[in-house]
Amino acid sequence: MRNRSTFIVAGLLVVAAVVYLIISSTGTTAQYFLTVAELRAMGEQAYERNVTVSGAVLGETISYDAMRPQVTFTIVQVPADPDEVEAAGGLAQVLHDATLDASRPRLEVVYDSVKPDLLTNEAQAIVRGKLREDGRFLADELLLKCPSRYEDAIPEQTGD
Numbered sequence: 001m002r003n004r005s006t007f008i009v010a011g012l013l014v015v016a017a018v019v020y021l022i023i024s025s026t027g028t029t030a031q032y033f034l035t036v037a038e039l040r041a042m043g044e045q046a047y048e049r050n051v052t053v054s055g056a057v058l059g060e061t062i063s064y065d066a067m068r069p070q071v072t073f074t075i076v077q078v079p080a081d082p083d084e085v086e087a088a089g090g091l092a093q094v095l096h097d098a099t100l101d102a103s104r105p106r107l108e109v110v111y112d113s114v115k116p117d118l119l120t121n122e123a124q125a126i127v128r129g130k131l132r133e134d135g136r137f138l139a140d141e142l143l144l145k146c147p148s149r150y151e152d153a154i155p156e157q158t159g160d
Contacts, residue, residue, distance in 0.1 A: 059121020
């Protein structure tokens with residue numbers, strides 16, 4: 001009887017430890033994408049933690065210094081809600097519209113690395129890093145999506 005009780009207690013402790021590890025790791029690895037406006041609304045809290053921000057790249061702001069290497073560019077606010085993006089005509093249309101709207105919030109990004117090939121006007125940039133006190137975003141990671149690059153014409157189907 002004593003061996004059985006010990007086995008049950010040990011089993012419950014193992015299950016509790018596994019549940020704890022799952023819950024604690026989920027909170028730290030979950031990525032939340034902020035909009036430029038949401039980042040700005042965080043105020044000084046944004047200086048203290050790593051965040052992920054998404055926006056449309058303004059092509060005319062891209063500057064590359066190959067000697068460092070360092071890339072600076074500006075991203076513009078895009079909607080975070082997928083339903084809103086779909087209603088506006090899709091991601092390519094939303095990115096295009098964002099780059100033309102001068103009233104949308106903007107964020108200057110500094111990325112200390114070589115310039116990626118996909119860093120072009122109207123690309124979607126997803127940057128992870130910290131907001132500096134001077135208002136510039138220091139990116140540790142940069143992911144780019146260029147929807148127009150992957151849009152192919154749908155081939156017409158023929159049938160007889």
